[in-house]
Amino acid sequence: MSIFADSSTRIVVQxxxxxxxxxxxxxxxxxxxxxxxxxxxxxxxxxFEGVPVFDSVEEAVREEGATASVIYVxxxxxxxxxxxxxxxxxxxxxxISEGIPxxxxxxxxxxxxxxxxxxxxxxCPGLISPGQSKLGIIPGxxxxxxxxxxxxxxxxxxxxxxxxxxxxGLGQSSCIGIGGDPxxxxxxxxxxxxxxxxxxxxxxxxxxxxxxxDEQNAARFIKENxxxxxxxxVAGQTAPPGRRMxxxxxxxxxxxxxxxxxxxxxxxxxxxVAERPxxxxxxxxxxLHG
Amino acid sequence: MNIHEYQAKEIFRKxxxxxxxxxxxxxxxxxxxFAAEFGGTVVVKAQVHAGxxxxxxxxxxxxxxxxxxxxxxxxxxMDIKGLTVEKVLVTPxxxxxxxxxxxxxxxxxxxxxxxxxxxxxxxxxxxxAAKTPELIFKESVDPRYGLLEHQAQxxxxxxxxxxxxxxxxxxxxxxxxxxxxxDSGASLIEINPLITTASGEVKAIDAKxxxxxxxxxxxxxxxxxxxxxxxxxxxxxxxxxxLTYIKLDGNVGCCVNGAGLAMATMDLVKFYGGEPANFLDIxxxxxxxxxxxxxxxxxxxxxxxxxxFNIFGGITRCDDVANGxxxxxxxxxxxxxxxxxLTGTNEEEGVKIxxxxxxxxxxxxxxxxxxxxxxxxx
Numbered sequence: 001m002s003i004f005a006d007s008s009t010r011i012v013v014q015x016x017x018x019x020x021x022x023x024x025x026x027x028x029x030x031x032x033x034x035x036x037x038x039x040x041x042x043x044x045x046x047x048f049e050g051v052p053v054f055d056s057v058e059e060a061v062r063e064e065g066a067t068a069s070v071i072y073v074x075x076x077x078x079x080x081x082x083x084x085x086x087x088x089x090x091x092x093x094x095x096i097s098e099g100i101p102x103x104x105x106x107x108x109x110x111x112x113x114x115x116x117x118x119x120x121x122x123x124c125p126g127l128i129s130p131g132q133s134k135l136g137i138i139p140g141x142x143x144x145x146x147x148x149x150x151x152x153x154x155x156x157x158x159x160x161x162x163x164x165x166x167x168x169g170l171g172q173s174s175c176i177g178i179g180g181d182p183x184x185x186x187x188x189x190x191x192x193x194x195x196x197x198x199x200x201x202x203x204x205x206x207x208x209x210x211x212x213x214d215e216q217n218a219a220r221f222i223k224e225n226x227x228x229x230x231x232x233x234v235a236g237q238t239a240p241p242g243r244r245m246x247x248x249x250x251x252x253x254x255x256x257x258x259x260x261x262x263x264x265x266x267x268x269x270x271x272x273v274a275e276r277p278x279x280x281x282x283x284x285x286x287x288l289h290g
Numbered sequence: 291m292n293i294h295e296y297q298a299k300e301i302f303r304k305x306x307x308x309x310x311x312x313x314x315x316x317x318x319x320x321x322x323x324f325a326a327e328f329g330g331t332v333v334v335k336a337q338v339h340a341g342x343x344x345x346x347x348x349x350x351x352x353x354x355x356x357x358x359x360x361x362x363x364x365x366x367x368m369d370i371k372g373l374t375v376e377k378v379l380v381t382p383x384x385x386x387x388x389x390x391x392x393x394x395x396x397x398x399x400x401x402x403x404x405x406x407x408x409x410x411x412x413x414x415x416x417x418x419a420a421k422t423p424e425l426i427f428k429e430s431v432d433p434r435y436g437l438l439e440h441q442a443q444x445x446x447x448x449x450x451x452x453x454x455x456x457x458x459x460x461x462x463x464x465x466x467x468x469x470x471x472x473d474s475g476a477s478l479i480e481i482n483p484l485i486t487t488a489s490g491e492v493k494a495i496d497a498k499x500x501x502x503x504x505x506x507x508x509x510x511x512x513x514x515x516x517x518x519x520x521x522x523x524x525x526x527x528x529x530x531x532x533l534t535y536i537k538l539d540g541n542v543g544c545c546v547n548g549a550g551l552a553m554a555t556m557d558l559v560k561f562y563g564g565e566p567a568n569f570l571d572i573x574x575x576x577x578x579x580x581x582x583x584x585x586x587x588x589x590x591x592x593x594x595x596x597x598x599f600n601i602f603g604g605i606t607r608c609d610d611v612a613n614g615x616x617x618x619x620x621x622x623x624x625x626x627x628x629x630x631x632l633t634g635t636n637e638e639e640g641v642k643i644x645x646x647x648x649x650x651x652x653x654x655x656x657x658x659x660x661x662x663x664x665x666x667x668x
Contacts, residue, residue: 154550
């Protein structure tokens, strides 16, 4: 088992002919992901690595039965691509694109919700269910199937931690990068709930960073709702305080969003915290076997 | 991107929010002349991209043009949180009867723009929020509908309960503030304080706006407001190549792909007894040219004694990074040792390119960080 995507997930890639899109589609296919279609408006009728390219997601869903979309289109068109995917009946949308205006994402996130789809990202590495399917850019060679669920706000830091888990013989059920933008679709709590319900997952790694209150909310959620052990890591312990302009951020969250605050909230709620990425496997092993 | 108070006020004016007149001076003489032009008492305000400028002494009241001159002398060139004040805004002092707070921000936890007001505005607003949160009133905006009239009205009456004319004036300002935010692509917009004068007028005497960097490609007129002079030089150079660079006080120059890994790398440098010289994220889909710029910026800091590359390839390709390092070192000779950690997408190609040019690459983050710290300290 896994969460959100498995070997039956039929993928359409939006932006399949672009520099990043084409490179990473090949990598997804090599990994064994079921890429059934691509979309690049204006290139309908062509094919990419034997996969048909369409002008719209709607055609990809109708002709090839796509159930999930991975988006690599440039920022200027990415919010529109997310909405198009949701409107076409795709149930899982993974937006890799970075640089999308946040006001556009506010609308897109609502739109996706209204259409009953799940959005992961944007500005994220996507997800991988080892041995089954990869939707996004997480390198396939660093993962291995197993009992650990990984969820992270970061991209490359996720790879670091996942690689350390794999090297220690701790495989993963699914690894998900939820994205570092201020407004995202799926959040920590959504992933934690899904891992809790996934029979393959025995323990969870949560990788956070400074800023906001998502980690603190996740910590409280874990204490109240999770039976599986969680190990946390927070990046940015040495980040200098910014020259913050305006008061609205502090007023709305009532929080400084520092690593220190996040770490202590984790500890207060029974989440073990790793000091270095290299300490994650040891804490997981301890959580699993006492 | 931050913009200055005087620029934000110009945007307010365009949207019909009443703000007092003002002139921007870069010399004490100019400040004196503008004060004489306005007549009466003026306020001289530092224009700098840092919070807490009032508390830092960057805002002064001046009763005469001569006083305005000496206030500007003190403020111009002043250092506020590492930034030098290059400009002051000279504006007539207002007859303040009451100070309120009005702000809007993109709230990550609700995924919506939230409007916030408080009848207790002024420089201690964060304390008000912390100690008496019941004095902060909020309205969340559904992006499908925008800020609805009744929401603005509700906030107006929270500000000025029992004073319908002022409440209505405030509601109009709040509505226009929201429009200014959306039209400018701002992620934060703030009036602190929104004042009432003795004659019952409501106006904005301060203005703050943060523009979402991701909006700039489609808002040329806003992008032009960038004041490069008021930003740190290396940060400007980095941004022009799509890199994020923040200078710190240590001696281990760090070049990493991804903000989270960059922060974790800095944390690890500290863990092993070193001090990071900077935060530098070369971002995703990095080209060799970006890496060249990154190395130029890192080596321009004389405090750097050792350079650390920590690359975990995903969308970033190890071969691109390796080519960038080779290209950079053929353009200029490195005077300090470099430690390279390279793993992930196209790792083999990257390592081959580096080895071909006489560099070696490591694969473990902890080992690479320890080595870079050792090289910086010995």
